[in-house]
Amino acid sequence: MIRKIILTDFMAHAATEIELGPGLTVLTGPNNSGKSAVVEALRCLAVNPTPKYFIRHGAKEARVEVQFDDGARLAWVRRDKYALYELTRPGEETEVYAKFGRKPPEEVQDVLRLSLVELEDAAEVREIDVHLGNQREPIFLLNKPKTVMASFFASTTESAHLIKMQALLKNKINKAKAEEKDLLARLAGFEGRLDRLAPLPGVSLRLERLRDGLEASRAGQRRGQNADRRLARPATGSGRGVCRADAAAGTSRRRGASGSGSGTSPQNRPTPPRPGQKRSAVRACSPGRGIRRRRPGGAP
Numbered sequence: 345m346i347r348k349i350i351l352t353d354f355m356a357h358a359a360t361e362i363e364l365g366p367g368l369t370v371l372t373g374p375n376n377s378g379k380s381a382v383v384e385a386l387r388c389l390a391v392n393p394t395p396k397y398f399i400r401h402g403a404k405e406a407r408v409e410v411q412f413d414d415g416a417r418l419a420w421v422r423r424d425k426y427a428l429y430e431l432t433r434p435g436e437e438t439e440v441y442a443k444f445g446r447k448p449p450e451e452v453q454d455v456l457r458l459s460l461v462e463l464e465d466a467a468e469v470r471e472i473d474v475h476l477g478n479q480r481e482p483i484f485l486l487n488k489p490k491t492v493m494a495s496f497f498a499s500t501t502e503s504a505h506l507i508k509m510q511a512l513l514k515n516k517i518n519k520a521k522a523e524e525k526d527l528l529a530r531l532a533g534f535e536g537r538l539d540r541l542a543p544l545p546g547v548s549l550r551l552e553r554l555r556d557g558l559e560a561s562r563a564g565q566r567r568g569q570n571a572d573r574r575l576a577r578p579a580t581g582s583g584r585g586v587c588r589a590d591a592a593a594g595t596s597r598r599r600g601a602s603g604s605g606s607g608t609s610p611q612n613r614p615t616p617p618r619p620g621q622k623r624s625a626v627r628a629c630s631p632g633r634g635i636r637r638r639r640p641g642g643a644p
Contacts (some may be wrong), residue, residue, distance in 0.1 A: 348363055351408060353405065354381065355378065355381040355397070386458070390473075399423075405424075416432065423585055430454065431451060441471070460472060474506070
């Protein structure tokens with residue numbers, strides 16, 4: 345498929361490049377601006393017509409070049425006395441075709457695929473151009489004799505191609521309409537979703553606050569766990585101190601066990617304090633801590 349047309353010193357075009365987009369390309373402009381010359385340039389490339397007024401005034405040659413979507417390039421060069429073709433395929437050297445007669449070489453026709461359709465039974469017209477129209481002629485085939493129309497449609501190969509082209513075009517149009525309908529429906533759905541997502545900035549702010557609170561809570565938990573581990577460690581000197589109350593209780597139990605009968609013998613009973621003497625206060629102690637006594641007068 346042709347992607348670009350380059351005209352150099354061809355009729356009114358000194359240097360013109362036309363990029364063809366996908367689908368239909370329309371050329372617009374005032375009269376005598378060179379629109380018809382673009383169509384005529386493609387015709388020259390396809391059929392190599394007899395020399396006329398193709399070379400721009402003051403130039404030595406006219407050049408029509410097209411570039412294809414596969415990277416190939418084809419040029420038709422018209423000089424004063426002859427014409428030639430230049431064909432460049434991707435990754436190959438340029439091939440030049442000269443002295444080939446009236447019709448373009450077969451290699452050029454195979455690459456360009458704009459050849460005329462030959463009619464076998466029509467005496468008036470021998471070839472029909474199904475690719476390029478003339479702005480001075482009516483719609484395709486309507487100005488031709490009935491014998492020419494019959495001969496054209498009798499060419500089963502070309503008519504089958506036209507029928508296939510028509511079916512492909514119809515399918516392409518239907519597919520494009522279905523895709524457009526689907527895209528419009530998806531667009532409406534996206535717009536509805538965007539409307540529902542409008543309050544998202546407030547939700548994002550609340551999520552950030554909750555995330556900050558969660559991090560603070562985890563930090564507090566870690567500090568609490570560290571404190572619990574420090575409290576659970578045994579104190580220095582554990583097991584060396586002996587609680588005086590526990591020691592006294594053990595002594596009483598041993599004395600009671602060694603004596604006869606129940607109760608405590610008078611010899612083993614604690615001696616009551618003498619008049620004027622205060623009883624020593626014994627503070628309960630936990631394991632690992634020494635015995636702490638209160639001195640008379642309340643001082644530790």
